[in-house]
Amino acid sequence: MKTHLKALRxxxxxxxxxxxxxxGVSRQAVIAIESDKHDPSxxxxxxxxxxxxxxxxxxxxxxxxxx
Amino acid sequence: xxxxxxVTEYTIGFAAxxxxxxxxxxxxxxxxxxxTPLGLPQAPLLYAVALLPSIPIGGTILxxxxxxxxxxxxxxxxxTRRFIVATGVTLFISTAWGFVKNYTEMPxxxxxxxxxxxxxxxxxxxxxxxxxxxRTA
Numbered sequence: 001m002k003t004h005l006k007a008l009r010x011x012x013x014x015x016x017x018x019x020x021x022x023x024g025v026s027r028q029a030v031i032a033i034e035s036d037k038h039d040p041s042x043x044x045x046x047x048x049x050x051x052x053x054x055x056x057x058x059x060x061x062x063x064x065x066x067x
Numbered sequence: 068x069x070x071x072x073x074v075t076e077y078t079i080g081f082a083a084x085x086x087x088x089x090x091x092x093x094x095x096x097x098x099x100x101x102x103t104p105l106g107l108p109q110a111p112l113l114y115a116v117a118l119l120p121s122i123p124i125g126g127t128i129l130x131x132x133x134x135x136x137x138x139x140x141x142x143x144x145x146x147t148r149r150f151i152v153a154t155g156v157t158l159f160i161s162t163a164w165g166f167v168k169n170y171t172e173m174p175x176x177x178x179x180x181x182x183x184x185x186x187x188x189x190x191x192x193x194x195x196x197x198x199x200x201x202r203t204a
Contacts, residue, residue: 029141038141038199 002061006034008052022051073137080130088123095119124182144199152196153189160184 009019009030016034020027023044032038033048040048040060049056057065071079094103098116101107108116135146161181167173 025139026142029139032141032197032199036200037197038144041140044140 001036001039001063003033003036004059004061005030005048008054008059009034012052019051023047073134073142076137077130077134080133081127084123084126084130087126088120091120091123141199145196148199149189149193149196152192153185156188156192157181157185160188 009016014022016027016030020030023030024047025044029038033040045056045060048059052059095116097103098105099108105112105116131150135143135150138146161178161184164173164175164180168175
């Protein structure tokens with residue numbers, strides 16, 4: 001799943017460890033999501049969206065939506 | 068009371084069970100040589116002492132399963148995948164060992180080494196299983 005998480009995190013001035021702390025997950029989990037090795041659960045995707053105050057689809061592109 | 072981090076709890080739990088394992092192995096060894104206050108080995112105690120070293124092995128498996136349960140979703144997903152792959156490798160090696168033993172002069176039952184084979188398999192496959200996604204097509 002294509003994600004803009006890395007860019008958003010950098011813009012927000014957060015390190016991977018900072019974001020992991022805000023989300024309550026390991027730094028490895030943040031690294032895996034940013035490098036497309038892990039698709040987050042819906043709950044984690046909502047938590048990420050809440051941190052950046054954005055809708056989920058602004059962070060993770062919906063691969064099933066056309067147009 | 069402060070809760071330990073999953074990895075800290077795992078490290079402490081695993082180390083404690085390993086200490087118990089070493090103690091059990093030594094105790095069983097001395098018992099079967101008749102060198103404990105329990106005297107010479109005889110049933111049913113003989114079977115209980117023979118089983119003793121396997122109890123900490125069960126403990127380490129419970130510690131690992133709890134570690135998986137307490138980890139975040141990514142760690143849980145990759146640990147589960149590694150556990151499944153390592154189990155498959157262990158089943159394959161143990162079965163192959165059994166067949167080779169049946170048809171050749173190869174010593175040992177292979178069963179004694181199952182646990183060790185599992186963890187060696189786990190260590191070898193871990194660097195290759197770092198992706199929680201099942202990629203299709």
